[in-house]
Amino acid sequence: MTSELTFRGHETQPMADTYSPKPPKPWLAVTRPIRYILREQRLTFVLIGIAIATLGFTLLPSNQAPQRYSSAIFDSFPAELESSHLTHRPVYNERRFGIQNWNSGGKIPLGLKRKGKRIVVTGGAGFVGSHLVDRLMERGDSVIVVDNFFTGRKENVMHHFGNPRFEMIRHDVVEPLLLEVDQIYHLACPASPVHYKFNPVKTIKTNVVGTLNMLGLAKRVGARFLLTSTSEVYGDPLQHPQVETYWGNVNPIGVRSCYDEGKRTAETLTMDYHRGADVEVRLPGSLTHMDQECALMMAVLLVISLPRL
């Protein structure tokens, strides 16, 4: 039988009924890409690409093994601080926890590597905080001061205004705050009796809720956390001088307890976040009755406590 195709206005066209499609060539799927690669030296380019990528991965630093913190840093506290005549209380107690985790950050792409750390200083407009900010700025870090100016003053950090590495946020730490940072120095709290007794509920709230918020931030962004505690955590100590293992003699219902117990709870929270959430923390104590020189020394010690690495 002969099949026919009918075109408008044309005669019927006869078609051969012996149509046979080309036999399939399965090897074409393999040979076609190979021929494509071999053509015009494409193979050479592919090999060069592979070589460059291999070289790049070999030479770039991989995730380093966690480093151990050299205790030498802590052995170098200034001698004059050891023999400070300003207070009979412990001059500078410091507790460090979680030091093995401090280099746990992932690899940062080459172009995005930062020179300094991004650091938040709460209470950075205060007496100790502003000296600390000066040290960190000198070191080349990027500093964000978070302060509600209850006792702090803008003038204390005004000399950094205009520096692109410096930012200031008027914020009360009892409200949550989300920032991308590497380290948090948490100092926000009224420190003198006049100020912390002014609104005791607010004082303890700042210590508890404020510290919770900052620890939550540290946990979320993987930042290292330093809380400035105080020798007031020993209350009316029965032991002199107080060693770090001494737990103190604190009146939980006295007029000073909003500060004493507030800082004690802040210490508890800090340790619980360390143990429970693996946040790397420092708990340095603080001097009482500080003058300018002492605050400066304290700032230096805080920076040493939470080194940049």
Ligand SMILES: O=c1ccn([C@@H]2O[C@H](COP(=O)(O)OP(=O)(O)O[C@H]3OC[C@@H](O)[C@H](O)[C@H]3O)[C@@H](O)[C@H]2O)c(=O)[nH]1
């Ligand atoms: O709720 C508050 C209270 C206070 N602050 C700020 O926190 C800062 C506290 O600075 P202050 O000058 O009063 O106190 P100091 O710098 O002397 O003491 C500070 O460091 C040492 C620690 O032991 C103290 O607890 C800490 O507050 C101020 O800038 C104040 O405005 C807040 O940001 N929020």
